[in-house]
Amino acid sequence: MDTTDTQPARRTYDVVVIGGGPVGENVADRAAAAGLSAVIVERDLLGGECSYWACEPSKALLRPVVARADAQRVPGLDHAVAGPLDAAAVLAHRDAMAAYWKDEDQVAWLESVGVDLIRGHARLAGTRTVAVRTPEGDGVELTARHAVAVCTGTGAALPDLPGLDAVRPWTSREATTADAVPGRLVVVGGGVVAVEMATAWQGLGSRVTMLVRGEGGLLPRMEPFAGDLVADHLREAGADLRFGASVASVARTDGEVRVTLADGDHVVADEILFATGRTPRTRDVGLETVGLTPGDWLHVDDGCRVTGVAGDWLYAVGDVNNRALLTHQGKYQARIAGAAIAARARGEAVDGTPWGAHTATADTVAVPQVVFTHPEIATVGLTAGEAERTGRRVTVVDHDLSRLAGTHQYGVGYRGRARMIVDEDRGTVVGATFAGPGVAELLHSATVAVTGATPIDRLWHAVPAFPTISEVWLRLLESYRDRPVPVKAG
Numbered sequence: 001m002d003t004t005d006t007q008p009a010r011r012t013y014d015v016v017v018i019g020g021g022p023v024g025e026n027v028a029d030r031a032a033a034a035g036l037s038a039v040i041v042e043r044d045l046l047g048g049e050c051s052y053w054a055c056e057p058s059k060a061l062l063r064p065v066v067a068r069a070d071a072q073r074v075p076g077l078d079h080a081v082a083g084p085l086d087a088a089a090v091l092a093h094r095d096a097m098a099a100y101w102k103d104e105d106q107v108a109w110l111e112s113v114g115v116d117l118i119r120g121h122a123r124l125a126g127t128r129t130v131a132v133r134t135p136e137g138d139g140v141e142l143t144a145r146h147a148v149a150v151c152t153g154t155g156a157a158l159p160d161l162p163g164l165d166a167v168r169p170w171t172s173r174e175a176t177t178a179d180a181v182p183g184r185l186v187v188v189g190g191g192v193v194a195v196e197m198a199t200a201w202q203g204l205g206s207r208v209t210m211l212v213r214g215e216g217g218l219l220p221r222m223e224p225f226a227g228d229l230v231a232d233h234l235r236e237a238g239a240d241l242r243f244g245a246s247v248a249s250v251a252r253t254d255g256e257v258r259v260t261l262a263d264g265d266h267v268v269a270d271e272i273l274f275a276t277g278r279t280p281r282t283r284d285v286g287l288e289t290v291g292l293t294p295g296d297w298l299h300v301d302d303g304c305r306v307t308g309v310a311g312d313w314l315y316a317v318g319d320v321n322n323r324a325l326l327t328h329q330g331k332y333q334a335r336i337a338g339a340a341i342a343a344r345a346r347g348e349a350v351d352g353t354p355w356g357a358h359t360a361t362a363d364t365v366a367v368p369q370v371v372f373t374h375p376e377i378a379t380v381g382l383t384a385g386e387a388e389r390t391g392r393r394v395t396v397v398d399h400d401l402s403r404l405a406g407t408h409q410y411g412v413g414y415r416g417r418a419r420m421i422v423d424e425d426r427g428t429v430v431g432a433t434f435a436g437p438g439v440a441e442l443l444h445s446a447t448v449a450v451t452g453a454t455p456i457d458r459l460w461h462a463v464p465a466f467p468t469i470s471e472v473w474l475r476l477l478e479s480y481r482d483r484p485v486p487v488k489a490g
């Protein structure tokens with residue numbers, strides 16, 4: 001602790017971080033590594049949503065489901081995994097992966113990097129000032145010499161449906177922490193959280209019904225073939241998928257949830273999960289004291305400084321700035337913002353150029369994302385639709401993954417597809433999507449190609465090993481080389 005002030009309830013640090021999720025932890029770590037004093041204020045568990053109610057428990061639930069689906073396609077192994085999963089063992093493993101909802105390990109890590117922790121609810125209280133209310137009801141006033149970083153993340157957004165509270169719906173929190181498998185589960189939504197949780201609970205034994213408002217398929221922000229493939233596999237696993245299905249009302253009677261759809265149809269289940277988006281946790285962080293509106297997303301520049309607040313002291317990093325709601329991308333922003341805070345504190349120049357040390361350029365060019373369903377979906381950069389909307393001159397190259405030696409080795413009856421988007425004016429890859437079992441670990445190759453703007457001509461020299469699924473790169477490059485090109489009239 002840096003006790004510059006004499007009153008015990010007032011403390012001064014170089015950097016004050018509000019929210020100790022993965023992103024807040026990394027901002028504080030980078031500040032401390034640069035020799036600045038730093039404190040995190042956390043009102044719940046250090047480690048945030050990711051460690052206890054999102055990434056970690058959800059992937060622990062999905063891994064056995066996906067591994068079994070893969071193993072069922074391996075001759076000689078298929079019979080050994082024909083039976084149901086041991087749900088109790090999976091849930092126990094999930095509990096371990098969520099550290100039993102205890103944060104001692106992360107607290108010990110924070111101590112080891114020299115960052116202080118204050119438990120409590122933090123609110124901005126004007127320029128470079130943060131007021132904390134501890135669980136004991138005490139007040140602590142923190143002053144930041146250099147920066148305050150708001151890293152408060154997001155919560156689940158629920159629709160405004162009459163009687164919803166009384167139904168006790170699941171949000172992502174209950175979907176990742178439930179200690180029993182519901183017999184019937186309705187999943188409302190068709191995005192990443194919806195498809196991952198539908199895959200997990202269907203695989204664990206629930207009968208899942210997905211209610212998707214749009215007609216455009218699952219994973220609407222991705223290439224259409226990705227959502228189609230996930231939908232096919234969910235149906236084959238026994239899930240009921242309904243598109244154009246809008247929930248009009250919900251009620252719980254005798255332990256059952258009765259869902260009425262806008263077209264008058266009904267669905268009955270034991271639990272209902274709303275995976276209908278995220279909302280920023282900014283309602284009660286004192287935004288009004290710095291001229292901002294409570295409840296809004298915090299808009300930032302490419303260096304994660306909040307726009308509309310003068311003085312280079314207020315940063316918003318991670319989910320709360322709505323740039324890319326992913327742990328790895330928030331931690332990337334934290335490294336960038338942490339370095340910028342340190343540079344400004346030392347009076348050094350800040351490099352705000354694209355791809356500079358203090359610019360989160362990848363947020364707008366190369367955000368990698370894996371959907372851990374069966375099959376996996378892995379994407380980075382632009383989709384074909386996005387490229388078209390930006391008016392770029394691109395070539396879209398597809399390859400059927402089932403035509404690779406690597407996928408034949410991976411499993412019998414492999415289905416999947418890959419797409420590469422080439423910017424014709426730059427001669428580089430600006431987007432890639434892989435959809436198929438085992439493609440998640442392929443993604444970083446695409447991220448490096450997009451981020452590094454590697455010329456297509458040089459990618460020819462990156463030789464994929466035989467027989468891996470990575471050979472799809474070769475096939476995509478061959479298709480690109482052999483694409484029909486318009487012949488000029490002589």
Ligand SMILES: Cc1cc2nc3c(=O)[nH]c(=O)nc-3n(C[C@H](O)[C@H](O)[C@H](O)COP(=O)(O)OP(=O)(O)OC[C@H]3O[C@@H](n4cnc5c(N)ncnc54)[C@H](O)[C@@H]3O)c2cc1C
Nearest residue numbers: 019021023043048049050054055122153318319325326327
């Ligand atoms: C079901 C699900 C699965 C996901 N899976 C993945 C995945 O596989 N990979 C991936 O990259 N991303 C995944 N995500 C997204 C990921 O969880 C978030 O991007 C990540 O948690 C954001 O980190 P953060 O630090 O910005 O916010 P959070 O993790 O939300 O942490 C914010 C912290 O701030 C604290 N806080 C809030 N307000 C205050 C206050 N006023 N005072 C003090 N403390 C406060 C909160 O208690 C919390 O600890 C998933 C999300 C969900 C919902």
